[in-house]
């Protein structure tokens with residue numbers, strides 16, 4: 001086997017087959033071909049600008065890279081594992097096509113700053129796509145919230161009926177979570193937006209390169225200030241993966257609710273044929289597979305985060321080949337998020353809440369007991385702890401009688417607390433309960449309408 005055409009000067013022979021197999025990343029890092037070419041175009045333009053290469057060489061490089069991009073796009077590029085990675089695959093074909101000039105492209109640059117650049121650009125592009133998708137899910141939730149602002153449903157803690165809330169309020173809770181996820185992605189983008197290009201192998205270069213020029217050409221705020229840090233750091237990737245993992249966790253919680261809500265025992269919402277599947281043996285089945293998969297795929301995103309942190313934790317400065325292991329997790333997490341966000345947006349828009357069923361469930365489980373206790377505090381000036389106790393006794397009575405709280409007669413109530421009047425029945429309906437929770441951030445339909453309108457404007 002002949003030695004490597006890119007770095008084989010001091011090597012008499014090529015690598016063993018197993019060396020090549022463990023070393024090669026072309027099988028996955030080819031996903032970064034656009035970023036790699038973008039970076040090389042900027043680097044070549046800068047080299048010509050400062051006079052390190054001629055403008056003829058720069059033109060040959062540019063046209064050569066554009067031709068390569070067209071070949072890759074057309075699926076006609078001959079990927080070669082012997083050339084290890086995306087950087088050397090492209091450079092070798094460039095030199096094959098344009099000769100000498102191609103060999104000058106790597107002046108003042110190393111694969112170490114090149115790969116750091118490509119990954120940064122790839123993550124930045126991924127963030128731009130994902131942030132837009134998160135917004136789309138938010139928009140879908142806001143649409144449901146506006147349509148269902150006054151649709152009462154049970155609010156749960158411990159998955160036990162707690163207090164009545166509205167379907168709209170529930171939707172808006174997820175809008176808040178997703179807006180923070182979006183914010184985390186954009187924060188990550190802000191912090192990662194510095195260019196590592198020009199750090200070269202690790203110490204910078206003696207060539208009079210202009211790092212500001214390439215940084216600007218590639219849309220960065222400026223060059224990274226320390227060359228060692230530039231090639232050694234992937235905290236931006238870990239941060240991106242955390243933002244993804246947190247968002248996946250929120251999507252998973254929502255998906256879990258869809259699974260519960262579509263179970264016939266709950267029957268809170270219906271999904272159409274578009275977002276459910278049947279069973280190959282049980283003809284009656286309608287399974288919420290999309291929701292289950294959104295829930296299930298969360299694990300791989302979390303895995304990517306842990307994988308990234310683990311790769312970094314024992315690495316001495318600066319670059320180590322271990323870092324080649326950063327990519328597959330990043331790609332898989334981003335692609336998983338793209339799919340899960342699209343599926344969630346689809347489910348949210350598809351979902352039909354069953355208003356009657358939700359209304360019935362909202363009133364079950366003595367869900368207005370807190371309202372009763374609050375009435376005792378407000379009207380009888382009873383200390384809340386005592387009111388809690390009195391209400392508990394009334395719940396026990398109703399339970400024994402097999403009725404809800406409004407099913408107790410005034411006499412039965414007065415047997416527990418003689419000062420209770422007819423007026424108490426006014427607070428025992430679920431509608432009165434939700435309407436009363438009009439404090440800022442509360443569940444009242446008026447609030448929900450207001451907040452949903454605010455979000456709609458912000459997302460327009």
Ligand code: ARG
Nearest residue numbers: 025085111112115321323324
């Ligand atoms: N394929 C490598 C990676 O993904 C590129 C950088 C290789 N650098 C080196 N000095 N071997 O990390």
